[in-house]
Amino acid sequence: MPRWGMVIDLDKCFACQSCTAACRMENNTPVAGQDQAEMGRAILWNEVLPFVEGEYPNIVETMIPRPCMHCDNPACIKVCPVQATFKNEEGVVLVDYDRCIGCRLCTVACPYTVRYFNWYQPEWPEALKEHLNPEPEVKPRPKGVVEKCTFCTQRLRKAREEAEAAGRVFNATDYIPACVQTCTGHARYFGDLDDPNSLVSKLAHSPRAFRLFEELGTQPKVYYLKQG
Amino acid sequence: MATNPKSSTTNTGLSRRDFLKLGAVTVAAGAGLTALKSVDAPQSPQAAAAEERIVKTTCALCPSGCGLDVRVVNGKAVKVEGNPLHPLNQGVCCLKGQTALEMLYSPERIQHPRLQMGERGSGDWKEIPWDEALGLLSDKLTELRKAGKAHTVALLHGELRGQMRQTVQRFMRAYGSPNMISRDSLGEGAARMALWLSQGINGLPVYDINNANYVMTFGGNLLESSRNVIGYLGATAFMRRGRPQRGKLVAVHPRLSATGAKADEWIPIRPGTYGALALGMANVIINSGLYDADFVRDFTFGFDDFEDADGNKHQGFQSLVLESYTLERVSNITGIATEIIARLAGEFATNRPAIAVLPTEAGELSSGNALYTALAIHALNALVGSIDALGGVIVQRFPELKDWPTYSLDAAARTGESKERIDGAGMQFPLALSAYQNVPERVLSGKPYPLEVLLLLNANPLYDMPNDGRTLEALTKVPFIVSFASTLDESAAHADLILPASTFLEIWGDDYLEGTGYAGISLRRPVVEPVHDTRNPGDVLLDLAHRVGGPLAKALPWKDYQELINYRLSNFDWEKLEANGNWSEMIYFNAAPGSQAWKDVLGRDRLNAPQDGRFDFFSRELFALLGSDSDLACLPHFEVPATLTDSTAEALDYPFLLVTQPIITQSAQWQGIIPTLQECYGLQGYVKWDSWVEIGQKAAEALELHNGDRVWIESKMGRVQAAVRVRAGMWPNAIFLPPGQGHHTFVRWGRHADDASVVGANPNALSGFSTEPLSGLAVCGPTRVRISRV
C-alpha cells in the first residue's frame, strides 16, 4: 500500500495562497464571514502562515503553507476517545464525521493546529450552494464536528475508479490533491514515500529537506525544502 | 485449537477457558450494542448518474488570462482548475481563478437591466427588459449623432480583452466620438510610453525570466499583481530551481511584499525615488565600464554627447548620469547606502542576462516623475544589452487574425474624430493616448465641451479616484450615464441605466496571449447557461450598432459577439482551438541585434524618429515633439516627487507617506464580493475580512501603537479607519493600506449578514489625483498622511 507524503519547496512557493482557495473549493469548507473570522474561526484546511523575524531592515519573512502533516505517529489519533479520527492503511489521517462527538481533545493535542471545528452549522446563500463539489466524501460537515485536510481522498477514490475503468493498475502518480495540482510555482510534490524511486521520497531525503517539529516524534509526512 | 491439558486440571476458580468465554460474552454484548448503534441511516445513495463534462475557457480576473478547465456537473459549474494544455499557466490556477465560482453564483450580481427612477444614488431602480433598455440608449445615441454632437459621448474602460478592444474602437470611431478613455494612465501607461519613446514599440515590455540570471523589480509586485502574474510565478520558480544555475531576484520597494519576502533580497527605498536608484546604478555601471560596449556603440543612440542636424550640441546619457547622479547624491535621495547601490549595480551588470522590471500596477509609478523613472529603469536593460536577448526584455508578438472588414467614416464620424478629446490626451498631454484621471476636472470645467453621455465599461471612477467628491460632482454634471457593471459598484449606483455584464464564465470571447512573448490566442466560451438575465457587453455593442445603423452597422456587421469571434479566429482549426482552449507558437525567437527581425523589435512603431534599429537613450521621438529647447526633457532623469519636497510645516503636520501596492487577493472588478478572497485577504498581516494599515516598528513605538489598534489615517483629501499592523518590513516613515477594500458592494455573509457593513477602507480616498504635464500619467502619491487613534 502506498504511504502518501508531500514535499513543498519553499524556494518555489511564492505564498500566492492558491492552495488555500483550491482546498476550499475542492472540499467545500464553509465560509466563516466577518464576525466569525475575527474570532479566528475561519476554516482553511491548507492555510499559508507568515513568520517574521528580525529588525528593520534585516528581516527574514518565511511564509509556510501548512496542510495536515498526516503524521505516522499522530498526536491527534492517540487521544480520540471514539476513534472518530483514524489513520487508514495508506497513512492518511481522516475523520469520521458521523462518529465524532466534538470533544475537541484532538484539536488541542495537535502541535500543528491543523484541525478545525465547526462552531456553527455551515451555510451558503442559496445561489452559492450550486457550486459545491458533489463528491460524497466532501458533503458539507454538520456543526459540532472536527474536520481537517484529508489529502483529498475523493480524488484518490476517483483516480482508482478511473484506473479500474481503464483496466490498468493504479499507480501512485495517478493521484494528486487539489493543492498540488494548482500550485502556481510547481512547488508541491506528492506521492508514495515508500517507493524509493518516487520524486517525493528522493526530495524528502534532499539536504534541503526539513519537517516541522521533528523533535516531537510525530513523524510528519509533509517535508519542506529550505528557501534560498 | 488444541485444548491445553494443563489448564483443564487446574479448576481453581475461573479457568483460562472460562475467562475467555466470559470475555467473549462481554465482547458479544459490546458488539450487540454496536450493532444497535450502527443501524442508523445508511450513507446517502450516490447522486443520480451525474452528467459531467470539462469545459475549457480563459480567466478574466487579472490581465494574465490563464487557461481554465471548468468541471460542470448537471449544468452547474462545480470546480475550476488550470488547463494543462495552456502555455501560460500549464495546469495551475491562482486563487482568484479558483474562487471564480463564488463570483458566478454571487448573490450580489445585478440580475436584469435597470433604470434609475429616482434621483441618482437613491437606489430607486426599476428592472426593465433588454429591448427597452437598448432602445432607450440607441435612441439617445442616434439623436445625438443627428444633432452633430457625437463627440459628446465618452466611454471610460478598464481591461478590454482580445477582440473587445478593437470592437469598442470601431464602435466609437464609426459612431464619431474620439473619447475612448482607457484606465491605463493610472497604471501600465508609464511602461507602455517608456517602451515607445526609447525602443519604438507601442506595447508593454515582456520579461523572459525563465532564462534570466538576475531580475530586479523596481516597485510593483512582480509575484502578486504584475500583468502576467502566473507566467512570472512559474518562470521565477524555473529560474530558481528548474535550472542548474540559480537566478537571483531582487525586489526594490518601500514595503516588504510577498515578492520582497520571497526574493533573495529586499531593498527598502524612499517612496517615489526608483528613478534615482536606476540612474545611480547606471552611473556605477558606466563608471566601472561594465556596460555592454558593443551593443551600446552599435545599437543605441544618445549614449555619448552628439550634434544634431543643425549643429547645436546635445548632452548624452553618459555625461548626464556621470555628472549629476553620483553615488552620494543618489544615496541621499533614495535612502539606500552607497555600497548597496554599488553592489546591486555590479551584480546587475555582471550577471547577464539581467532584467530591470518596470511596474505596471495602478499607483506604482505615480509620484509625478513616472515617465522619466520608467525611461531610466528601461535604460538599464539597454546598458547591459538585454533588449530582446535570451533572458532579457522581449516584445510581445500577436497572431495574424482575419482582417477586420474595412469601413468608411461618414461626415458625422469625421467631424467627431477631429474634435479634441475630453481628457485632453494628444493636445494638453501630447504623448498621452488617454488621461483617465483628468476626465472629472475637464467635465467640471466644461471645456472643451460638455459631455452628454458617459459609458462605463469595466471602470469604476468613483472608487478609483474619489478626489474628495469632485469625481461625483463631475458625474452628476453628465446628463446620461450608462454602466456595464455586473454588481452595483460605486459608479454604477450613480448611473441612470445599468446593462449588467455577464461574468467571463458565461460569454464568448478570446484573449491574446500576453506575457509569453510568442504569439497566441486563448478562447473563452460559455461554461454554463447564463445564471441571470445578463449579456456580454460585446453583444450589447453589436446590438446597439445595428439599432443606430448607418456606418456603425457597416463597421460591426456581425449579429453577435460569437460570430465576431468565429470570424476573427476563422483561420485557426476551430475543433483544435476548442479542444485545447488555445493556440500558440510556443517558442519565442529572439531577434539578433541588426538582423532582419531586429526591425520588428526596435523602432517598429516610431512616428517621427528614424527607424535605424537604435535604442534611444536620448529619445528622438521626444526631441521631434519638444524641439531643441532642452536636452534634459529627452533624457531619463529624476525629478523629486512633489510630496517629498513639501514644506516642513506640512511634513510635520502629515509626517507619513502612504504607499500603495496591489496584492494577489484583489481581483479585477470583483473586489469585496468574493468571500473566500476576503477570508485570506491579508496574508502578511494575517488579516481577514478587513483593511489594515502597516506601520514601521519605530514609528509604531513612537506613536505607542500595537497590533490591532484602530486608527484614523488622514490626508488633506479625506480620512479612513483601519486596524494597525506593526511591520518590520516597512520604510520608516511609510505606511501601507491594501487596495481593493472599502467597497460599498460587499457580500452579506455569515451569521450577522444583515447588519454587515463596508469591509475595510478605500486608500484611493486619501490621494488627490492630478496629471503629469507631458505624459498625461496619473500623479497620486506618495500621499502625505497622519495617523491618530480612533
Next chain:
Amino acid sequence: MDIGGLVHTFFNNAGPGGVVVMLIFGTACTIYFFLTRWIVSGGRDEAAIPDEQSVSVDA
C-alpha cells in the same frame, strides 16, 4: 497473538474500551449491591429469620 499485539489492539481499537468501562461499572455496582445487602442483613441473622429459627432473646 503476542502480548504487545494484544495490548495494542485493546488500547488502539474502538470497542474494547467501552466494554471495559461497562465491566468496571458492572462489577462495582454488583459489589456494592451485595455489600449493602450484607450490611442490612446483619440485623436479621442475629434476630433469626422468624420462620426458621426460634425467636432470639436479643432486644
Next chain:
Amino acid sequence: MPITNRHEQTILAPIRRVGMGDYLLWGSLLVLMLAGLGAWIWQYIEGLGITGMNRPVYWGVYITNFVFFIGLAHSGTFISAILRVAGQSWRAPLTRAAEAITLFSLPFGAGSILIDMGHPERILNLIFYGRFQSPIMWDVTAVGLYMLSSIVFFYLSLLPDIALCRDRLTDVPNWQKRMYKVLALGWKDSPEQYHRLEKVLDGMAVFMTMLVVTVHTVVSWLFGMTVQPGWHTALIGPFFLLGAILSGTAAVVIALALLRKVYHLEEVLHNGLFNSLRKLLITFILGWLYMMIAEHLTIGYASMHEEMVVLNDKFSGTYSLVFWNMTVLVFFVPLLIFIFKGKNNVGWMVFASVLINIGMWMERYIVIIPTETSPRLFHEMGGGSYLPALPEVLITIACFAGLVFLYALFTRFFPIIPIWETAESLPGHAHNAEPAPVSSTATGD
C-alpha cells in the same frame, strides 16, 4: 420513641419544618439552574459558536468548570475516607457535610464535559466505540467509578440516621415518612449491623482514598498527555491533586460555617474542629506553593522556547493580571489569615476559604487557556484570545447554584451531622471499638 437526648434533638431540628425561607432559596436557585439549562439548550440548537471559544482556544470555561468541580469533589473523600483510615476521630461530625459536597459537585463536574461536547447526543459513542488509549476514557472510568463509590459510601454512612429519622420523626408529612422507611432498608440498629457497617466503611475508605488520587490525576492527564507547552509536565498530576484537596477542604470549611450559622449547630461543630481544619489548610497551601514553585522554576530555568512563550504570557503577558491575583488569593492572603486571624475565628476562616476557591478556579483557567492561546506554530498574529461569552457565564453560575440547591435540599430532609457516629461520645452506643474520644472542648491548641 420520642426524642430523648439533646444531641439528637439539635441535629434533627433542621428537618422539622420547611419554612418560607427554604422555598425562597430553592426557588431562586432553581431559576439560576433553569437559566443555565436554557443557555445549554440554546447552545445545542445554535452550536458551540455562541460561546467565546475559537481556534486555537478550543477549550474554555466549561473545561475549567469540569476540573474545578471534580476538585471540589475531593473534600468529601479526603475528610471522611482518608481521616477515617488515619483514625482521626475528631472528623466524625463533619464527614457527612464533606461527603455531601463531593456528591453534589460531581454531577456538575461530569456534566461540564457533556455541556462542552459538540454532539452531546452521541455520548453513547463512548460506550459503543470506546477506545481506552484516550485520556477521556480514563476520565470516564475514574470519575464514573468515583461518583458511584461516593454515592454508596455516602448512602451507607447515612443508613443509621435514616432509620433514626424513620423512628423519631413522627410529625413529618406522610411521603417523607414513607421515604425514610424505604431508604432505611429495614435497618434495626442491631450491633451486628453496626459492626458490619463499620467494617465495610473502613474497607471502602481505603479503596476511596486510592480512587480519589487516580481521579484527579487522570483529570489532569487530559492536558498532561498532549505535547503542548505548559501542559506536558510530569508534575501536572500531583499539582492538580494537591490543588483539588486544598480547594475541597476549603469548600468543607465554607459548608460547615454555613451549616453552623443557619442551623445553630455551634456546640456540635465546635471551634476545635475548625482549628484542626485550619492546620490542614495551612499544610495544603504550603504544599500547593511547593508544587507551583517546582513547576514554574523547572520550566523557567530550562527556558525552552515554546515553554517560555507560555510562561511569559502568564508572568508578564496578557494573563499576568489573572496569574498574580490567583497567587495572592490562593497563597498569601489565606495563609496570613490562617496564621494570624484564623484561630477560633470562623468568620475569617470562611473568608480565607472563599478566597482559596476563587483562586483555584482562576488557577485552572491559568493552566488551560494560556497554553492554547500560544500554539507551537505561532505565526504572525497567530496567538488566540479568549473571552467567555454569555452562555458560559450562565452555565457556570447554574453549576454553582445547582450545588448549593442540592445541598440545601439535602439538609432539609436528612441530618447533616451523622448522629450515630457523633453519638459515640455519649454513653450507650458502644459500637465503636475505639477508646472514648477526647472530649470536644479540650481539642485545639
